[in-house]
Amino acid sequence: xxxAEKVIRGIKFGILSPEMIRKISVTAIVTPEVYDENxxxxxxxxxxxxxxxxxxxxxxxxxxxxxxxCPGHFGxxxxxxxxxxxxxxxxxxMLLKTTCHACNRVKIPEKDLERYxxxxxxxxxxxxxxxxxxxxxVRQKAAKALECPHCGARQYKIILEKxxxxxxxxxxxxxxxxxxxxxxxxxxxxxxxxLGLDPEVAxxxxxxxxVLPIPPxxxxxxxxxxxxxxxxxxLTHKLVDIxxxxxxxxxxxxxGAPEIIVEDLWELxxxxxxxxxxxxxxxxxxxxxxxxxPLKTLAQRLRGKEGRFRGNLxxxxxxxxxRTVISPDPNLDINEVGVPYEVAMTLTVPEYxxxxxxxxxREYVLNGPYRWPGANYVIDPSGRRLDLRYVKDLKALAESLxxxxxxxxxxxxxxxxxxxxxxxxxxxxxxxxxxxxxxxxTFRLHLAVCPPYNADFDxxxxxxxxxxxxxxxxxxxxxxxxxxxxLSPRYGGPIIGGIQDYISGGYLLTLKSTLLTKExxxxxxxxxxxxxxxxxxxxxxPIEAWSGKQILSLLLPEDFNFMGETKLSSxxxxxxxxxxxxxxxxxxxRGKVLEGVVDKTVIGSQQPKSLMHYLIVxxxxxxxxxFMNKAFKLFLRYIEMVGFTMTLDNVELRDKALAEAWExxxxxxxEVEKLIELYNSGQLEPVPxxxxxxxxxxxxxxxxxxxxxxxxxxxxxxxxxxxxxxxxARTGARGSNLNIIQMAVLLGQxxxxxxxxxxxxxxxxxxxxKYGDLSxxxxxxxxxxxxxxLTPIEVxxxxxxxxxxxxxxxxxxxxxxxxxxxxxxxxxxxxxGYDLTVRSAYGELVxxxxxxDGVDPRKTSFGKAVDVDRIIVKNVGWRMTP
Amino acid sequence: MSTRSEKISHKILEHEYVPKHELxxxxxxxxxxxxxxxxxxxxxxxxxxxxxxxxxGAKPGDIVRVIRKSPxxxxxxxxxxxxxx
Numbered sequence: 001x002x003x004a005e006k007v008i009r010g011i012k013f014g015i016l017s018p019e020m021i022r023k024i025s026v027t028a029i030v031t032p033e034v035y036d037e038n039x040x041x042x043x044x045x046x047x048x049x050x051x052x053x054x055x056x057x058x059x060x061x062x063x064x065x066x067x068x069x070c071p072g073h074f075g076x077x078x079x080x081x082x083x084x085x086x087x088x089x090x091x092x093x094m095l096l097k098t099t100c101h102a103c104n105r106v107k108i109p110e111k112d113l114e115r116y117x118x119x120x121x122x123x124x125x126x127x128x129x130x131x132x133x134x135x136x137x138v139r140q141k142a143a144k145a146l147e148c149p150h151c152g153a154r155q156y157k158i159i160l161e162k163x164x165x166x167x168x169x170x171x172x173x174x175x176x177x178x179x180x181x182x183x184x185x186x187x188x189x190x191x192x193x194x195l196g197l198d199p200e201v202a203x204x205x206x207x208x209x210x211v212l213p214i215p216p217x218x219x220x221x222x223x224x225x226x227x228x229x230x231x232x233x234x235l236t237h238k239l240v241d242i243x244x245x246x247x248x249x250x251x252x253x254x255x256g257a258p259e260i261i262v263e264d265l266w267e268l269x270x271x272x273x274x275x276x277x278x279x280x281x282x283x284x285x286x287x288x289x290x291x292x293x294p295l296k297t298l299a300q301r302l303r304g305k306e307g308r309f310r311g312n313l314x315x316x317x318x319x320x321x322x323r324t325v326i327s328p329d330p331n332l333d334i335n336e337v338g339v340p341y342e343v344a345m346t347l348t349v350p351e352y353x354x355x356x357x358x359x360x361x362r363e364y365v366l367n368g369p370y371r372w373p374g375a376n377y378v379i380d381p382s383g384r385r386l387d388l389r390y391v392k393d394l395k396a397l398a399e400s401l402x403x404x405x406x407x408x409x410x411x412x413x414x415x416x417x418x419x420x421x422x423x424x425x426x427x428x429x430x431x432x433x434x435x436x437x438x439x440x441x442t443f444r445l446h447l448a449v450c451p452p453y454n455a456d457f458d459x460x461x462x463x464x465x466x467x468x469x470x471x472x473x474x475x476x477x478x479x480x481x482x483x484x485x486x487l488s489p490r491y492g493g494p495i496i497g498g499i500q501d502y503i504s505g506g507y508l509l510t511l512k513s514t515l516l517t518k519e520x521x522x523x524x525x526x527x528x529x530x531x532x533x534x535x536x537x538x539x540x541x542p543i544e545a546w547s548g549k550q551i552l553s554l555l556l557p558e559d560f561n562f563m564g565e566t567k568l569s570s571x572x573x574x575x576x577x578x579x580x581x582x583x584x585x586x587x588x589x590r591g592k593v594l595e596g597v598v599d600k601t602v603i604g605s606q607q608p609k610s611l612m613h614y615l616i617v618x619x620x621x622x623x624x625x626x627f628m629n630k631a632f633k634l635f636l637r638y639i640e641m642v643g644f645t646m647t648l649d650n651v652e653l654r655d656k657a658l659a660e661a662w663e664x665x666x667x668x669x670x671e672v673e674k675l676i677e678l679y680n681s682g683q684l685e686p687v688p689x690x691x692x693x694x695x696x697x698x699x700x701x702x703x704x705x706x707x708x709x710x711x712x713x714x715x716x717x718x719x720x721x722x723x724x725x726x727x728x729a730r731t732g733a734r735g736s737n738l739n740i741i742q743m744a745v746l747l748g749q750x751x752x753x754x755x756x757x758x759x760x761x762x763x764x765x766x767x768x769x770k771y772g773d774l775s776x777x778x779x780x781x782x783x784x785x786x787x788x789x790l791t792p793i794e795v796x797x798x799x800x801x802x803x804x805x806x807x808x809x810x811x812x813x814x815x816x817x818x819x820x821x822x823x824x825x826x827x828x829x830x831x832x833g834y835d836l837t838v839r840s841a842y843g844e845l846v847x848x849x850x851x852x853d854g855v856d857p858r859k860t861s862f863g864k865a866v867d868v869d870r871i872i873v874k875n876v877g878w879r880m881t882p
Numbered sequence: 883m884s885t886r887s888e889k890i891s892h893k894i895l896e897h898e899y900v901p902k903h904e905l906x907x908x909x910x911x912x913x914x915x916x917x918x919x920x921x922x923x924x925x926x927x928x929x930x931x932x933x934x935x936x937x938x939g940a941k942p943g944d945i946v947r948v949i950r951k952s953p954x955x956x957x958x959x960x961x962x963x964x965x966x967x
Binding site: 126127130835837842843844845846848849851852853854855 | 918919920921923924925926952954955956958959960961966
């Protein structure tokens with residue numbers, strides 16, 4: 001702990017030399033035996049006790065430390081014959097190609113060599129990239145030489161036979177590792193420099209191993225099964241294989257066995273050492289366990305998603321976190337998260353005992369670990385940690401608490417926690433919430449924060465993290481709190497806002513026809529703890545009645561002006577000015593809603609330039625959050641009061657409407673028929689760049705697409721704003737006109753890859769159609785609606801079209817996920833400096849000014865620093881007539 | 883450097899998509915580097931063989947100013963360090 005602080009300046013990778021391996025080794029491994037008959041590890045075996053402590057309580061035979069302190073020690077194995085290290089095969093190949101087989105010099109004339117070396121030394125530190133290309137150039141040049149410029153020897157072609165066999169064509173034939181090692185060790189240091197090797201730490205002959213380091217037992221622990229049997233680690237198994245083969249090879253050499261036998265054993269040893277290092281090499285069969293599972297050897301531990309790097313170093317598991325299913329709670333604040341008691345009693349926050357919180361802390365300690373709000377641990381001033389589960393006299397401990405103690409208390413209401421839902425695609429995927437401890441077993445969140453997390457409640461789970469230090473908590477509260485993220489940097493608008501029933505409710509409340517009695521007004525205002533005056537009623541006689549717009553106005557600032565179209569203002573309800581018969585143009589003057597309804601474009605999430613957006617921009621995040629808390633509760637209370645539901649009747653159109661739609665579809669059929677006739681008679685005019693058949697398809701698709709949209713819209717006209725389904729679609733609460741058409745009128749053309757469905761039998765999709773039938777119904781035009789039902793054939797077409805969507809989402813998510821990963825890896829260390837430049841971690845300039853204009857997109861209105869139109873409305877909107 | 887330089891037409895400088903490049907004098911270059919607080923090689927690079935760089939007669943070690951239209955800022959200024967290549 002109290003060691004001097006050291007700074008890592010850099011990391012240099014090199015190759016272990018045989019001498020070094022012997023030096024760090026505590027013992028030579030000499031026998032393939034692991035345990036004797038009594039189950040005691042054999043000295044000189046792979047489980048030699050000198051390699052480290054395995055069982056608790058033992059003392060290390062090498063360093064004398066116990067299990068916790070002993071770092072483990074390497075052993076070594078002397079190989080009977082050298083072996084090529086698979087990781088360096090490419091380097092060895094390069095070296096063999098670029099150096100002479102006779103004098104072992106780089107095949108570059110002496111004076112060029114001198115020049116390159118000079119250049120390389122100059123470039124190395126300042127221009128590593130250029131140095132690399134110089135090395136590449138030298139390598140290519142050296143490999144090309146037909147004759148050695150130093151000794152004049154003729155050069156042979158070296159062939160690499162995967163995975164690790166080198167052949168000298170025309171020369172010695174197969175090059176054995178010992179020959180290669182000899183060759184490589186003769187290359188002078190000065191020659192290696194220009195080939196890009198640092199001979200100080202990576203002499204090439206070290207790439208051929210003749211001493212194998214045996215890793216400590218801690219790296220490959222054996223597991224004791226319930227049956228009392230020992231199961232060894234994959235690495236241990238592999239090491240035993242290597243030692244056994246090595247023994248055999250040694251024996252064969254000593255007994256003067258025939259050449260072939262020695263060679264075969266050598267080859268086998270090469271295989272074992274290779275698979276010990278990497279068991280997923282191309283071209284060689286992976287070493288398997290008895291069960292047939294490939295062994296997990298050294299490279300497998302490091303590589304891939306669950307490897308050491310991505311799995312354990314970039315991705316660590318953390319304490320003080322919880323995960324459970326999420327569910328909605330409209331009664332919470334948008335800043336809050338509901339936390340189950342069980343979770344709150346497991347996660348803790350360290351709180352320093354001070355004279356001011358002493359009583360509270362005593363209370364926690366007294367409650368103990370099993371009663372909320374209690375505490376799980378107490379840390380006394382000496383740093384001793386007391387587990388309250390085992391403290392017999394909590395009362396005495398509570399009494400002895402005094403400033404200087406730290407109480408690790410349960411999570412309580414108001415604590416700051418981080419809340420996260422994967423995939424964490426933007427910064428709003430992790431936000432800070434205030435804790436609200438609640439009964440139940442799920443995390444509860446406000447519905448308006450679903451969009452930034454992209455959460456719903458069909459079984460989604462979310463993670464919660466408790467920051468432990470005061471700094472972390474302050475930082476989370478100041479930077480990460482939900483309300484600070486209402487505006488999204490993605491498009492400058494609010495990403496948190498009204499969804500679904502909030503929008504329906506807002507619409508119903510602000511309808512012109514909504515009149516509220518005094519009781520209703522009181523009820524509504526009570527839900528938001530309103531304590532001001534009730535305004536004068538809009539209607540005085542025969543009874544006093546208030547409009548919904550009046551109630552909403554109570555929440556708006558008194559100087560707020562806003563005017564804009566609502567979502568409803570389209571088609572037959574279109575209004576672009578104050579003079580609006582349909583009440584679809586929202587006008588707010590001096591904080592009073594004078595006209596218009598509230599719907600998606602007014603309070604919706606992801607709706608820039610809306611009333612909600614300007615409220616937040618002009619009155620701040622805090623006000624925006626508070627407005628949402630109150631307005632949304634109001635809307636929900638009202639929708640509860642009047643009741644809002646949908647039924648089958650909502651998608652049932654009267655006969656006249658359907659007949660009208662149907663007529664349109666029939667006409668489209670005739671049009672298609674005409675097109676087909678034209679095509680058959682050869683009179684169809686082809687679209688440029690398309691064949692006649694393609695032209696026909698395009699034209700038919702156009703006609704049929706229009707048939708559904710136009711025909712459907714004609715029928716929709718018969719729906720009114722008394723119809724809940726239609727209300728939801730028009731106000732933007734849920735669903736679209738298309739959804740309604742598909743429910744009430746017809747599904748329309750189904751398509752796969754943007755074409756009518758044609759795959760199946762030859763010339764027809766199903767056996768029910770005639771060969772070559774191009775009519776709408778034979779190619780996936782579905783006349784049925786979800787209300788009416790589909791014929792079996794229509795169901796098939798619909799399934800075919802639906803499948804495409806599923807496949808697309810699956811493919812898209814995997815592809816964009818990979819892109820995201822690479823982008824994040826590339827961009828993660830970039831930062832915007834105080835001079836607004838964007839720089840990499842090394843100080844390289846990426847942008848001279850962030851975004852070229854140095855502007856935070858959250859604080860602009862669509863790139864412009866000033867939105868003149870809005871400023872006018874904001875300040876003098878109260879006397880404007882748009 | 884290259885004898886091919888004559889073959890490049892000066893017309894490319896007039897192309898809509900080729901932003902205006904200026905070669906900086908030594909004093910200017912030093913000033914710019916000081917303002918940005920960077921070593922020359924920490925700037926983005928441009929190859930000396932880049933057609934525009936060749937027309938400007940930029941040599942490795944020089945610094946080029948690029949003035950271009952930007953959808954966000956109207957006009958934005960960037961600098962490039964000329965490297966071998």
